[in-house]
Amino acid sequence: MLNESTAIIGRSERVNPSGIEQIRHILSIQNIDLITVDLPSTIIHLDEAFLLLDRHKALVNKALLPFWFLDELYKRNIELLHVGPEDPPLSINVLPVAPGKVVCPSSGLQTRRLLESNGIIVIPVDISEFYKLGGGIHCLTLPLVRESLL
Structure with a gap:
């Protein structure tokens, strides 16, 4: 959810047009x-390229997102924090646990510094075992819907 x-x-490849239309209807x-964003063939879910951290802050990999979508976020006054290109590929894949507070892979040093320097509270965790599951x-994880994130 971007907002309410x-x-x-x-x-x-994991989210096809038929499934999108079912979700759109619901x-x-x-x-x-x-809003539907076409993803490059190298990724299967949006959270590999975009994650909302707070009401008006998002972590993005701009190399994986179309310009129109980045522009749409900008028009909605969402500050875009660009994931560190030297960090492991899934460094963007953090878990917001409260507005402005995330659980983050400890291996993404540049991304962690970026988040912290932009007022995000970071809880670093070793997820080397997660990577084995792809x-x-x-x-x-299964994030819970929280009114405070909307």
Whole structure:
């Protein structure tokens, strides 16, 4: 969820047009708009390229997102923090646990410094075992819906 009236989904090999339309229908019943972002073939979920950290801050990998989407975030006054290119690929895949507070891979040193220097509280965790399952912290957890993040 980007905000209380807008959701975002990435189209990929794991998220096909039929599934997106089903989600769009369910969300429309709740008066929630759905933005669909086409993802490159190298990633399967949006959380590998975009993650909302707070109401107006997001961690992004701009190399994996289309310009129109980055521009849309900018128009919505969302500050974009660009993940460190030298960090491991899933350093972007953090888990927000409260507005401005995330659990983050300890291996993403540059990304951790970026988050901290922008007022985000970071809880670093060794997730080397997660990588064996092909995912990151956000991928391999089930975030709860919290009103405070919307």
